[in-house]
Amino acid sequence: MSGHRLLTTLCCALLAAPVTARTTAPPQQPVRQDTTTTVRTHEGAVRGAAHDGYLTFEGIPYAAPPVGGLRWKPPRPAAPWSGVRDATRPASACPQPPGEVPGGSTDEDCLHLNVTTPEGPRGARPRPVIVWLHGGGLTTGAARSYDAHRMAVRGGVVVVTVDYRLGALGFLAHRGLPGSGTFGLADQQAALRWVRAEIGAFGGDPHEVTLAGESAGGYSVCAQLASPTATGLFERAVIESGPCTGRGDRPFAPSSVALTTARREGAAFAAGVGCGAAPDAAACLRRLPVSRLLAAQDTDQQPAHDTPLLPADPAAALAAGHFHRVPVLIGNNHDEGNGWAAGIIRAGNPVTPDTWPGVVAAFFPAPGQAQAIVREYPVHRADGGPVFGAVIGDADFACPTASAGGLLAAEVPVWRYEFADEHAPPLTPGTPPFPLGAPHAAELPYLFDLGGRSRDLTAAQHRLADTMIDYWTRFARTGDPNGPSSPHWSRRAVLSLAPDRIAPTHSVVSRHHCGFWDALG
Numbered sequence: 001m002s003g004h005r006l007l008t009t010l011c012c013a014l015l016a017a018p019v020t021a022r023t024t025a026p027p028q029q030p031v032r033q034d035t036t037t038t039v040r041t042h043e044g045a046v047r048g049a050a051h052d053g054y055l056t057f058e059g060i061p062y063a064a065p066p067v068g069g070l071r072w073k074p075p076r077p078a079a080p081w082s083g084v085r086d087a088t089r090p091a092s093a094c095p096q097p098p099g100e101v102p103g104g105s106t107d108e109d110c111l112h113l114n115v116t117t118p119e120g121p122r123g124a125r126p127r128p129v130i131v132w133l134h135g136g137g138l139t140t141g142a143a144r145s146y147d148a149h150r151m152a153v154r155g156g157v158v159v160v161t162v163d164y165r166l167g168a169l170g171f172l173a174h175r176g177l178p179g180s181g182t183f184g185l186a187d188q189q190a191a192l193r194w195v196r197a198e199i200g201a202f203g204g205d206p207h208e209v210t211l212a213g214e215s216a217g218g219y220s221v222c223a224q225l226a227s228p229t230a231t232g233l234f235e236r237a238v239i240e241s242g243p244c245t246g247r248g249d250r251p252f253a254p255s256s257v258a259l260t261t262a263r264r265e266g267a268a269f270a271a272g273v274g275c276g277a278a279p280d281a282a283a284c285l286r287r288l289p290v291s292r293l294l295a296a297q298d299t300d301q302q303p304a305h306d307t308p309l310l311p312a313d314p315a316a317a318l319a320a321g322h323f324h325r326v327p328v329l330i331g332n333n334h335d336e337g338n339g340w341a342a343g344i345i346r347a348g349n350p351v352t353p354d355t356w357p358g359v360v361a362a363f364f365p366a367p368g369q370a371q372a373i374v375r376e377y378p379v380h381r382a383d384g385g386p387v388f389g390a391v392i393g394d395a396d397f398a399c400p401t402a403s404a405g406g407l408l409a410a411e412v413p414v415w416r417y418e419f420a421d422e423h424a425p426p427l428t429p430g431t432p433p434f435p436l437g438a439p440h441a442a443e444l445p446y447l448f449d450l451g452g453r454s455r456d457l458t459a460a461q462h463r464l465a466d467t468m469i470d471y472w473t474r475f476a477r478t479g480d481p482n483g484p485s486s487p488h489w490s491r492r493a494v495l496s497l498a499p500d501r502i503a504p505t506h507s508v509v510s511r512h513h514c515g516f517w518d519a520l521g
Contacts, residue, residue, distance in 0.1 A: 037088075041198045044081040049088045050119060054149045057115040057202065059091030062194035063187065065109035066165060071286045072177045075111060075190040090114060090144035094166045095290045099140045106290040110163050113191055116148040117158045117202050126205035128476040131160045131195055131234070133188060135215030135242070135441065138254065138301035139167045147449035154466065155473025158204035162191040168297040169290070173262035173304045174270060176282035181262050181304025185223055189309075192224075192233040210236040210476040214444060218242020219254035219314070222404070225324050226317035229309050236479055238472065239330040241440055243400035245315040245407075248302065251363070252340055253396040255302055256313050262304035272296050318407040327479040328408050329472070331417035331494070332401040335437035337392025341385050342432040351384030359388065369520060376516050385434035390512075397440070398512035415481055415489055417471075418508060419443040420498040421464065425456040443497075447472065460499035468497060 037048045037055060048057035063075035070076060092107035093100075117127070132148070134141035148159035164170065170184030179186070196206045211234040213221045221237050222244035224230040246255035257265075270276045273296050275284035285293075305313045317323055345351060351359055356379040361370040379387050398418075405416045424442035426432070427450075436442075445453045446465035457465060471481035471489065481489050486502075489495045493504035509515070 038084060039201050041201055042080075043078050045084040046087040047084045048115070051149065053153050054119050055115075055117050056149070057087040057117075058089055058144070059112045060085075060087055060115065061091075061111060062113050062162075063111040063190045066111065066169075066183075067108045069286065071108065071169065072172065072174075072180055072183060072282070074179055074183065074186050078111075090142075091163070093142035093144065094163050095169055095294060096136075096140045096166050097294055100136060100145060101140070101142055104294070106294070108169065108290060110165070111187055111190070112143070112163050113194070114143050114161045115158065115199075115202050116152045116161075117204070118153050118156060122203050126200060126208075127156055127158050127203050128208040128210065128473070129158045129160060129195060129199050129204040129206070130210045130212055130238075130473070130476050131162060131192060133162055133164070133211070133213030133217035133220045135213065135217045136166070137299070138171055138184060138216045138220075138303070139297070139299060141166065141216070145450060146444075150449060150454070150465075151447060151469050151473060154469050155476070157473050157476055158199060158202055160191070160195055160199070160204075162188060164188050164191070167301055168269060168293050171262075171301040171303055172266050172269060172297075173259060174266040174281065174285070175263055176280070177266075177285075179308070180266070181259060182307050182309040184301075185220060185227065185303055185309055186229075188220055188224065189227070189230055189233060192230070196233065207235065208477070209234045210238060212238035212240070212472075213242060214240035215242050215441065216254045219244070219246060222314040222318075223256070223303055223310055225326070225328075226312060226314045226322065227309050228311065231324065234324075234326065236326050236476060237324075237328045237330075238475070239328065239404075240443065241332050241336060241397055241401075243332070243397060244318050244404040245400040246396070247315075247400075249366075250396050251300065252337065252392050253400065254300075255315075256305045256310065257302040258313075259304045259306040262302070269296060315404075318404060321411055323408070323411070325412050327413040327415075327475070328405075329415045329417070329475050329481060330401060330405050330408065331419065332393075332397045333438045333440060333442055334418055334420040334422070335389060335393060335442075336397035336440045337394075338386065338389035338432075338434075338436040339428065339439035339441075340392050341389035342434065342436060343428075344388070345385055345433045346430075351379060351388045353379050353381070353384075356384060356387075360391070372516075372520060376513060389436075389439075394512040394514070395517055398508065399514040399517045402509050402512070402514055403518075409491070413479065413491060415475065415491055416494045417489075418494050418496050418505065419446075420496045420501075421446075421461065422498070423458075424461075425453060427453070443468070458499070464497065464499045464502070467502060 061078040091112040093105045094110035098104040143161035143163045164187035165184045173181030218239040219242035246253040278284035422437045475481040494508045496505045
């Protein structure tokens with residue numbers, strides 16, 4: 001170990017590790033071309049693809065390309081087009097380094113979304129809509145990674161997956177760029193406004209919209225709950241492994257940063273790319289090639305609060321009761337931290353009784369914290385990896401999720417879960433140094449097809465996946481996940497989700513040492 005900064009950089013690079021494994025394109029479903037695939041929006045007609053039981057419309061622009069003079073400006077409406085626009089294949093992902101997107105992307109014309117809807121006659125009422133925000137540390141990720149056809153068909157819902165600006169292009173804050181620090185979040189709101197205006201043409205109900213996301217996407221949902229400019233854009237919220245009470249001093253989970261700090265970091269970024277002393281720093285930054293910006297940006301990004309879009313840190317907003325009054329489904333995975341712990345160990349940083357105090361001190365440098373953590377989480381001869389994973393998972397995900405759930409439940413209906421399949425299919429290649437259990441992002445193949453990985457599920461795991469889709473889509477329909485075909489989900493307990501056991505648990509707070517973390521501060 002060479003210190004806090006090195007490990008923080010490494011851990012944030014590993015934030016995208018679970019999704020990096022999703023680079024393999026999903027197997028193409030049989031496609032039919034017929035008249036049922038053409039839909040007319042206000043901007044123009046789009047031609048999608050008809051599959052076995054569902055329709056897809058990919059690469060639909062929801063805002064103008066943020067290029068040239070529109071780089072680092074709020075999203076503008078998409079321009080209308082004539083004729084029929086091809087929507088049978090996904091558009092480019094937003095600029096990002098190589099990882100989830102093979103070779104990365106430098107295409108700023110990326111403000112697109114994908115729609116998946118069941119095929120067949122529409123019922124008397126339009127279908128509920130789930131708008132999905134991908135994870136990836138606000139630096140990587142792509143809407144096209146999430147094949148939503150199982151959710152759409154089984155749940156009878158319309159699913160919209162969204163690409164939004166990432167990295168410095170989405171979250172750089174600079175005094176010369178009005179409104180900067182939250183452009184990625186503004187893109188998400190533009191997509192929600194598109195859904196309000198257009199989703200009816202695809203069979204969706206514009207007034208039954210659930211905003212959902214995982215990891216950085218889940219934290220984005222938190223931010224939208226706290227954003228006054230998101231008022232009226234969604235009726236329910238799903239937050240997966242993106243606790244609203246994330247903290248900057250615990251770098252594995254996403255969090256926000258004060259605008260003054262963000263601008264200071266933005267000024268350093270501008271100086272680093274040669275624009276710090278320019279008479280017009282904004283113009284200088286807009287002239288730079290995307291590749292230069294990607295090379296200079298940090299491996300993790302944070303939206304800025306104290307801004308018009310995000311007046312307060314989401315954690316503070318929840319504590320003050322300043323959030324939209326919508327039902328929330330929120331949860332985390334049983335072993336959130338194991339993937340990061342395994343990656344750090346595989347990078348040459350063993351966790352043994354001798355090295356453990358130094359490892360902890362690298363991530364918790366405040367005086368006295370490391371010693372207290374080592375006492376609470378002792379490492380013995382062979383359990384260093386799981387203990388390290390437990391520290392990450394408890395401090396950054398399980399306990400903040402429990403806290404956020406409690407704050408939300410004081411004002412709105414909240415359903416809480418813990419995904420606990422200890423044999424969940426791995427999302428990263430290779431053999432880990434210890435069994436990972438249910439790490440960060442492990443629940444995603446149960447809800448979406450990720451590069452065909454749902455085919456790796458056992459029969460029992462497929463049944464769990466069906467049950468989870470039932471819960472999620474019933475929540476999108478009514479604000480309550482319960483139904484006659486699934487075990488009852490009580491709002492008074494956390495629902496543990498595993499193939500052999502779907503049942504309430506009351507031990508989450510104690511099992512994850514949340515009292516210790518609350519006292520540690």
